[in-house]
Amino acid sequence: MPTPPNVSPAAFAAALTAWRQAVGPEWVFTSAEDVALYRDFYSPFWGEPEERVASAAVAPATLEQVQAVVRAANQHRIPLYPISTGRNLAYGGSAPVYSGSVVLDLKRMNRVIEVSERNAYALVEPGVSYFDLYEHITKEGLDVWIDTPDPGWGSVIGNALDGGAGWTASPFRDHFGSHCGLEVVLASGEVVRTGMGALPNSRTWQQNRWGFGPWVDGLFRQSNFGVVTKMGIYLMPRPEAMVSGTATTDRDENIVPMLDALNLLENQHVVNGSTQIYGGLDRPGTHSPVWTCTVPIYGPENVVRAQMEYARRKFTAIPGVNFLEGELVRTPLSPEALKRAHLVNFGIPNLSTFAMLGRSPGNPDPAGGHIGFSPIVPRTGESLLEFKRFYQENLPKVSGGENLGIIGPVYMTCWERTLVCLIMFPIGRDKERNAKMRRAFEAWVRLAAERGWAEYRAPAAFQDLVSDTYSYNHNALRRLRETIKDAVDPNGILSAGRYGVWPKHLRKV
Numbered sequence: 001m002p003t004p005p006n007v008s009p010a011a012f013a014a015a016l017t018a019w020r021q022a023v024g025p026e027w028v029f030t031s032a033e034d035v036a037l038y039r040d041f042y043s044p045f046w047g048e049p050e051e052r053v054a055s056a057a058v059a060p061a062t063l064e065q066v067q068a069v070v071r072a073a074n075q076h077r078i079p080l081y082p083i084s085t086g087r088n089l090a091y092g093g094s095a096p097v098y099s100g101s102v103v104l105d106l107k108r109m110n111r112v113i114e115v116s117e118r119n120a121y122a123l124v125e126p127g128v129s130y131f132d133l134y135e136h137i138t139k140e141g142l143d144v145w146i147d148t149p150d151p152g153w154g155s156v157i158g159n160a161l162d163g164g165a166g167w168t169a170s171p172f173r174d175h176f177g178s179h180c181g182l183e184v185v186l187a188s189g190e191v192v193r194t195g196m197g198a199l200p201n202s203r204t205w206q207q208n209r210w211g212f213g214p215w216v217d218g219l220f221r222q223s224n225f226g227v228v229t230k231m232g233i234y235l236m237p238r239p240e241a242m243v244s245g246t247a248t249t250d251r252d253e254n255i256v257p258m259l260d261a262l263n264l265l266e267n268q269h270v271v272n273g274s275t276q277i278y279g280g281l282d283r284p285g286t287h288s289p290v291w292t293c294t295v296p297i298y299g300p301e302n303v304v305r306a307q308m309e310y311a312r313r314k315f316t317a318i319p320g321v322n323f324l325e326g327e328l329v330r331t332p333l334s335p336e337a338l339k340r341a342h343l344v345n346f347g348i349p350n351l352s353t354f355a356m357l358g359r360s361p362g363n364p365d366p367a368g369g370h371i372g373f374s375p376i377v378p379r380t381g382e383s384l385l386e387f388k389r390f391y392q393e394n395l396p397k398v399s400g401g402e403n404l405g406i407i408g409p410v411y412m413t414c415w416e417r418t419l420v421c422l423i424m425f426p427i428g429r430d431k432e433r434n435a436k437m438r439r440a441f442e443a444w445v446r447l448a449a450e451r452g453w454a455e456y457r458a459p460a461a462f463q464d465l466v467s468d469t470y471s472y473n474h475n476a477l478r479r480l481r482e483t484i485k486d487a488v489d490p491n492g493i494l495s496a497g498r499y500g501v502w503p504k505h506l507r508k509v
Contacts, residue, residue, distance in 0.1 A: 001030045002055045004079055005100040006505075011076040012055075015102075018075075019058045022068035027108070029057040038086065038103045040095035042369035042427050044434050044441070044461055052095045052460060054081070057103040063183070063191065063229050069104060070227065071189035073493050080104045081495050082227045084126035084158030090371050091162065092460030098496035098506070109229065114206075117142040120235045121180060121206040126157040126228060130349040137235075144235040145347030147172040152349020157231045161221055163457045165414040167344035169272040169298045172236045174415055176221050180209040183230035184220055187489035192226070206232035222457070223481075224495030225488050236347065239298040243308050243328040244273065247315040248289035252280070254320055255291045256381030261314045262293055263379060266416050270307045271295045273345070277411040280388050296345065301328065368428045371437075371462075373444045374412070375453040379419040384411060387421045390451065398443045404436055420456065445469065458499075467500025482507070 003012050019028045029035060038054040045051040060066045073080050079101040086094025086105065094103060110127030115137060122133060130152035137144060147166035149159055160175035172178050181195045195211035196204045209217065209232075219225050247258055255277075265271040273296025279289060293315075297307050308325055315323045329337055333346060343350045377383045391409050399406065408423035423444060425437045441462060448454065449469040458466040470477055481501045485492070492503020 004055045015072050015076040015078045018072035023060045023065050027059040038094045040093035044438050052099045054103045055100045059105040061108040066185050067189040084155030087154040097460045097498050112136045123232050143238045148349040150353035151351045167274045178234040181205045181232040184226035186226050222499045224498040241301040241304050241330050242298045244296040244326045246324045247293045249321045250290050251320045257318045259381040275413045370424045371459045373423045374420050375448045377453050398440045
């Protein structure tokens with residue numbers, strides 16, 4: 001059994017004893033077979049010395065057990081890496097950023113504590129997956145939807161804290177943006193409730209996120225300042241209907257006014273669904289559209305029809321743009337409509353996204369996984385075309401003239417006012433190919449930063465690299481985060497290195 005870095009065997013043994021007493025010996029994992037389950041199966045360093053691996057894992061089932069585990073870790077200076085369900089594939093999975101840390105596995109904390117149909121919210125623990133919450137709501141016959149990402153097997157809390165997004169209406173598809181109230185265990189073992197939850201016996205914890213005084217919830221997004229053990233999340237009242245329209249053009253330059261129209265419609269809250277932009281490929285000699293923009297709208301049927309007609313007028317006012325209104329779908333979905341539906345658009349979790357990089361005629365030997373580079377660029381057509389040229393011009397150089405199977409760019413408009421230009425890198429078990437992917441990833445990060453573009457989220461292996469690009473005023477933001485880290489976790493035991501924030505004793509290592 002390996003010992004965590006900079007921890008003596010005696011200290012580690014004492015911590016393991018304390019954890020076994022706190023959670024039960026069967027929930028402290030030290031065997032090689034058990035610990036191997038916490039590897040990052042999409043690791044770009046698979047099987048190499050640089051691969052991030054755990055030394056052990058511990059799985060508490062209650063808030064009090066989490067406190068006991070954290071207190072023992074703090075006492076013996078054992079690095080912990082909390083995970084919700086460990087299914088954050090492409091961003092590190094269940095493996096720690098600081099190799100050798102002990103995984104604090106919260107999968108057993110899987111209670112759906114409350115779901116209010118009347119006020120459209122849920123209160124859940126970190127082990128609750130989107131499937132779990134959907135099943136609870138369905139079983140209780142509640143008339144609310146969840147917003148689920150692709151895929152739906154991960155944690156509701158974990159996805160929100162890592163900055164994930166989904167597919168239904170705004171504001172629900174911004175998962176951290178639609179949370180309301182956190183319960184957090186600090187490195188000392190102390191419990192804090194944010195927002196209205198700081199009031200003993202609060203009756204409005206999931207109804208007002210701000211509470212009184214400085215708002216601190218954002219400190220726990222993509223951070224290592226505490227262990228979140230409960231979170232409130234807003235739910236979407238089931239809409240009466242949904243309809244999606246599609247604008248198309250065969251003129252590359254038309255993406256500029258099309259994106260302006262899309263932005264206006266979203267900012268007016270006429271279009272509220274998860275829009276998509278795709279295309280940008282030159283297809284001479286064909287009648288295929290160069291650009292396609294889809295605009296889903298949810299709401300009462302008569303309102304949706306009027307909003308869609310307004311959207312049609314905005315898009316068809318652009319010369320060379322055609323607009324096709326899709327089928328209006330009423331909810332609840334009929335069995336026939338369910339067979340045709342893109343399930344996540346209706347709040348139904350599934351695992352179909354894994355087919356994207358699976359074996360197919362066009363991809364007979366898939367790598368097995370992927371990681372993503374996802375910079376945010378200005379939400380204008382000019383910037384989108386600039387990124388398209390940037391990608392095309394740099395792909396041969398970044399790839400060393402080889403066809404590495406890099407996929408991109410994929411244009412994501414899942415958040416209002418935000419455009420993400422995603423590039424995906426296949427990752428597998430071939431060390432030489434993985435090394436080429438790492439070099440390509442690092443090159444894209446640096447090239448994008450030179451243009452003023454940076455990621456909103458990054459795989460664990462590249463979080464330091466991305467953090468380095470946020471360097472305004474000699475990395476003032478990082479220094480502020482380090483100051484907070486030193487105050488709330490002076491021994492540096494929680495998620496060392498997560499999103500580029502390291503405790504004081506590791507900053508020069």
